[in-house]
Amino acid sequence: MSWRSRCLQLVAISALLAISAGALWQFRLLSSALLVLAVPFTLWAIGLYVYMRFGPGKYNLDELRELVLEGQYDDSDLPDVDPEGDLFCPCCQSVYNVKFGVCPTCATRQTRKK
């Protein structure tokens, strides 16, 4: 289940609890209990949304920047690239030779170092 679906599920649960509390308003104690129960689900949904939307995320560029600045990042582990070889265009998914400089199909500029 994606985090968006989980968020919607939590919002639905808290809305259902709030609606039930409204419907059972004559039973004050039960109604209040349902409302109190709806609060953590609402906070959970808000927290999950804020964390997933604005949180550090799976690929944290700040962490990578720190590794580079501290000299802990070593790109010699990366596989060698053939300077005369072919490139894969992530935009239109065609393969073209590195000498073109830009993708001949969609004109996306290559980002690889020469």
Ligand SMILES: [Zn+2]
């Ligand atoms: Zn392309």
